[in-house]
Amino acid sequence: MKLDQYLKWSGLVATGGEAKLRIQRGDVRVNGAIETRRGRQLHVGDAVAIDGRELLVTPGSGGRTNA
Structure with missing residues (x-):
């Protein structure tokens, strides 16, 4: 997920x-x-x-994995 999308998705x-x-x-x-x-x-x-406020990107929060 891109940074701008993550900020909106997470409610920041x-x-x-x-x-x-x-x-x-x-x-x-x-x-x-x-x-x-x-x-x-x-x-x-x-x-x-x-x-x-700080949030950690987790697998369920839209962060890409290298798997």
């Missing part, structure tokens, strides 16, 4: 437009690093953080 943002804006502004971190690519592919085990 309300809309896709908000996800795009927040990513472009540098408000989102993936594995502790600021991520500005909204199309960044997430993988199981990635940690996504925004506004002091």
Whole structure:
């Protein structure tokens, strides 16, 4: 799943437009690093953080596996 889709799916943002804006502004971190690519592919085990909330990408949450 792409980062912008994950933010909306997980409820960390309300809309896709908000996800795009927040990513472009540098408000989102993936594995502790600021991520500005909204199309960044997430993988199981990635940690996504925004506004002091952090979620771990799990197999059931849309993260890609290498299996």
